[in-house]
Amino acid sequence: MKTKLFVLYGGKSVEHEISLKTALTVLQSIDRDKFDVYPVYITREGVWCHRGRLVERVTDPNDLTIPADPDLANPARSLGAVAAKLFGGGGRQVALPLLHGSNGEDGTVQGLLELLDIPYVGNGVLSSAVALDKAAAKAVLSHAGIAQAAYLAFRYADWQEEGEASIREIEASIGYPCYVKPASLGSSIGINRCEDRVQLLSAVEEAFSYDRKIVVEEEIAGREIQVAVRGNDRALASVPGEFIHDQAFFDYNEKYLAGRLAMSIPAELPEATANEIREQAIRAYQALDCAGLARVDFFLDRTGRLYLNEINTLPGFTAFSMYPIMWERTDGTRYSELIEKLIDYAFTRHADKQTIRYTRGDGQ
Known part of the structure; x- marks a missing residue:
């Protein structure tokens, strides 16, 4: 029997369009022989929309927008309809949240899926919420003794x-x-x-x-180095990579619209420095109690000192994004294989949670 895969994307966030691009690549890459895919689109107003099982091949991000049902055009009613129609259907099922930024990457959707008892890919409520809040994450990482700006x-x-x-x-x-x-x-x-x-x-x-x-x-003058991390309790770190650019800072347009960024994977680094980056990335991943996946970003100054910049619990995930390419260059994991590994981590973590007791020893 195939696994039901609920792909959540869009969302009430300024990163709505980025989510659509991520979802398009994922939907094009999923093995339909293993998964029945159910796209779930969340509008900019927070309304949940679906068309049932995906049959056709999607080729454009605009194809992923789904009109809201006029009778369910508010978040609560639409969410109830999706939960009853899709999530309540039983069988082997897992959710793949591809919601960047607010109202998706911040622990809100993760909390909903916890309440619905649905396995889901990626970080849990705590790690999602803390990592997205830069001030909170910095406080935790500082307590863990990790150098930052x-x-x-x-x-x-x-x-x-x-x-x-x-x-x-x-x-x-x-x-x-x-x-x-x-x-x-x-x-x-x-x-x-x-x-x-x-x-x-x-x-x-x-x-x-x-x-x-x-x-x-x-500002830390120097290089910006990234590393991909995946796994639950025993996390793995990829080879480091970096974007090659000649600007002090590249904004949203430079990252997503201009198409001028070039990647260097693996980054040209001394072996000792590359190993230190991977070790620090796993330390930070564990300090924030991450699970599934994250991209950890560092500054490397001109003296060779490392500073952790931030942890991204839902990194860019198109076929041309740094995260999947770093894994392919590390161990040959292809994009579609990487998605399946992340889904496996989700099922493992969900199974582990089923061993937790919610009653006292006397059954009360």
Whole structure:
């Protein structure tokens, strides 16, 4: 009997389009002899939509948008209909959330799937929520003794009351150039590099339009190195890779629209440095209690010192993304095989959770 695979994509997030691109590649790559695939599209308003089992081959991200049923055009009613129609059907089933950013990569959908008792690919509630919140992740990683760039975090209400003092604190402890980022967002959306106070004020205003908490970081001059990690309790790290570019910072347009980024996989590094990066990546992965997959990003400064930049619990996952290519260059794992490995991790973790007791020893 085939496994039912529910592919969740879209979402109420500024990374909606990226999710569609990821979903397209996954849907084109899934082995239909092993899986019955059920695409589940979540609109920008949070409405859940489906057409049942996927039969045809999809060729364009726009083909993945599904009109909302007028009778179910709100999140609660539409979610109830999807849960009853698809998730409640029984049999061997697993969910594959491909929701980048808010309302999907932040533990919300993971919590829903936990309540529905459906195995799902990727990180759990805690690791998803903490990793997406840059300030929270930095605090955990700092406690684990992992080196990071100097940073400060600010909440909107505090900034409104103490903005001038906050600016002076940034200038005294972080300095210029610095980076301003929304705390809980990815794909370089809302991130700006600042070389003076005028740019800083503009960047802070933009970042607060995407989140109620922001992070300001010092710039680490050097190289940006990435490594792919997969697995549950015994995680594996890929060979490191890097994007070759001549800019201090590449934003959303450079990453996803310009098509000018070139990859170097494996990155040209001394063997000792490559091994250290892989070891640090696994340490960080375990510190955040990650499972399934993550991409861990580092800065390597001109003295050879490593600084962890961030952990991405749902990295770019098209056929041309760094994460799957790093695995292919590491051990020959092809894209479709990688998806199946991640699904296997999901079933293993779900089975492990079934051994947890929810009653006391006396049965109460």
